[in-house]
Amino acid sequence: MAVTRADVVVLGGGFAGLSCATALAERGARVVVLEKKPHLGGRAYSFHDPRAQETVDNGQHLFMACYRETLRFLERIGTRDKIRFSENARVAYADASGRRTLLDCPAWPAPFNLAAGVARLGGLSWGDRFGLWRLGAWFRQNGAGPLPAELDRLSVRAWLDGLGQSRRLQERLFEPIAIGALNERPERASALGLAQVLREVFFGDPGASRLGVATVGLSELYAGQARAFVEARGGRVVTGARSTSVSVDGGARVDTERSGRFEAEAVVSALPPNALASLELPPGVRGRWDGLAFAPIVGINLWLDRPVFEGPLLGLLGTEVHWAFNKNDLWDKRGDGQYLSLVISGAHAHVEKSPSELFELASGDLARCLPEFSRARVLRWTVVKEPQATISPVPGSDALRPGFATASPRFFLAGDWTQTGLPATIESAVASGHSCAALIAHLEMKKATLES
Numbered sequence: 001m002a003v004t005r006a007d008v009v010v011l012g013g014g015f016a017g018l019s020c021a022t023a024l025a026e027r028g029a030r031v032v033v034l035e036k037k038p039h040l041g042g043r044a045y046s047f048h049d050p051r052a053q054e055t056v057d058n059g060q061h062l063f064m065a066c067y068r069e070t071l072r073f074l075e076r077i078g079t080r081d082k083i084r085f086s087e088n089a090r091v092a093y094a095d096a097s098g099r100r101t102l103l104d105c106p107a108w109p110a111p112f113n114l115a116a117g118v119a120r121l122g123g124l125s126w127g128d129r130f131g132l133w134r135l136g137a138w139f140r141q142n143g144a145g146p147l148p149a150e151l152d153r154l155s156v157r158a159w160l161d162g163l164g165q166s167r168r169l170q171e172r173l174f175e176p177i178a179i180g181a182l183n184e185r186p187e188r189a190s191a192l193g194l195a196q197v198l199r200e201v202f203f204g205d206p207g208a209s210r211l212g213v214a215t216v217g218l219s220e221l222y223a224g225q226a227r228a229f230v231e232a233r234g235g236r237v238v239t240g241a242r243s244t245s246v247s248v249d250g251g252a253r254v255d256t257e258r259s260g261r262f263e264a265e266a267v268v269s270a271l272p273p274n275a276l277a278s279l280e281l282p283p284g285v286r287g288r289w290d291g292l293a294f295a296p297i298v299g300i301n302l303w304l305d306r307p308v309f310e311g312p313l314l315g316l317l318g319t320e321v322h323w324a325f326n327k328n329d330l331w332d333k334r335g336d337g338q339y340l341s342l343v344i345s346g347a348h349a350h351v352e353k354s355p356s357e358l359f360e361l362a363s364g365d366l367a368r369c370l371p372e373f374s375r376a377r378v379l380r381w382t383v384v385k386e387p388q389a390t391i392s393p394v395p396g397s398d399a400l401r402p403g404f405a406t407a408s409p410r411f412f413l414a415g416d417w418t419q420t421g422l423p424a425t426i427e428s429a430v431a432s433g434h435s436c437a438a439l440i441a442h443l444e445m446k447k448a449t450l451e452s
């Protein structure tokens with residue numbers, strides 16, 4: 001059997017694995033990344049759609065100015081400038097009766113940022129808006145340190161109701177944030193994740209709430225550049241290499257299905273929990289994380305013969321589709337038509353539907369929200385389903401998320417689902433990758449020679 005030696009082996013080539021590998025390579029470690037698929041990127045990648053003659057993301061991804069670890073990663077690999085941020089936290093909404101409104105929160109200290117934003121947000125009474133002061137008071141009490149553990153026993157809905165936030169304010173302000181960041185509906189999602197997001201986004205640094213979009217396909221944003229970064233520093237990125245077991249007696253060892261054996265000083269798993277559970281693992285690594293469940297996201301891409309809205313994105317209210325992204329604006333594409341990327345998060349009720357049913361559903365929602373859509377011709381459409389888009393952050397799930405260190409001092413866990421203090425997002429994935437790299441930097445590492 002071919003044996004390859006390295007300093008560190010990283011399992012999984014998504015945001016967590018690649019951020020970890022590049023951080024280690026930056027510190028001089030020779031790293032091998034093992035990715036089972038033929039391409040890198042995990043749950044955030046793009047591909048060429050030959051029918052549409054277009055780059056298509058596996059699902060539209062939104063970034064935030066408070067994604068500090070992600071921006072550090074992109075800076076490292078030289079693609080930080082491929083994320084474009086809005087000036088303010090500005091989101092245009094259209095509701096199911098065609099009414100338009102705008103949430104525009106200036107980069108002011110809390111709670112004035114939110115207060116200014118909802119002052120102009122339509123469909124709310126002053127009584128609805130006044131509820132925000134109670135939320136502000138709650139965050140003043142819980143501004144720093146760990147958030148109260150009981151939040152993970154409450155749903156978003158129960159927490160916001162308990163804080164006197166009216167249903168209208170919830171529908172217009174908190175639900176789009178909750179469903180977008182947590183990938184579950186407010187009745188199902190734990191309040192802890194929403195409190196983490198609100199504290200970071202609105203009650204932290206002014207400006208943290210600015211929205212960012214990638215101006216290129218997701219793979220171009222990070223996958224190729226991260227690979228080049230690792231390989232330029234003596235490492236290797238092996239695709240089509242499914243790891244099957246990890247052992248840690250003496251040194252650490254990873255066996256793969258078809259790519260041989262890899263020996264190293266340390267191993268980082270940056271796999272999702274179900275993939276990790278299917279490996280042969282060192283004793284004591286298995287844990288309650290085995291019980292984490294998943295939530296789906298459905299994406300629908302439409303190519304229209306004319307534009308139906310302007311600006312980068314539109315939040316849809318009172319519909320099954322949550323967001324419409326205008327790829328012409330995001331990717332600076334010219335031409336008469338419009339390429340839209342639509343997102344249904346927490347899509348348990350939809351993921352089993354056929355592509356045609358999903359196309360009909362999305363078309364119906366757009367027609368209700370955007371009168372212009374009824375005049376447009378759909379030239380092409382595609383559907384991308386991600387049944388295991390993120391872990392499902394239901395109450396009690398946070399307690400199941402493991403830390404980065406394991407019972408074995410040579411084996412570490414990364415991934416958006418680990419205990420990062422954030423919902424399972426890109427930022428959580430990258431924060432976990434960087435944390436594992438920092439833990440490994442403390443290990444005495446014998447420099448290995450990369451040889452097969």
Ligand SMILES: Cc1cc2nc3c(=O)[nH]c(=O)nc-3n(C[C@H](O)[C@H](O)[C@H](O)COP(=O)(O)OP(=O)(O)OC[C@H]3O[C@@H](n4cnc5c(N)ncnc54)[C@H](O)[C@@H]3O)c2cc1C
Pocket residue numbers: 011012013014015016017034035036037040041042043044058059060061062063241242243244270271272275276297298299386388389390414415416417424425426427429
């Ligand atoms: C449609 C969609 C939309 C999203 N929107 C957003 C958004 O707007 N903003 C946001 O912040 N987040 C969003 N997310 C979440 C974000 O994509 C994830 O949090 C992030 O990509 C997870 O990265 P990761 O590296 O932890 O895991 P993954 O990307 O899942 O990487 C794990 C890798 O391990 C590989 N692997 C599995 N088993 C093995 C094995 N045995 N051996 C070797 N390799 C293996 C997999 O192929 C995969 O490449 C979205 C997710 C989806 C699916």
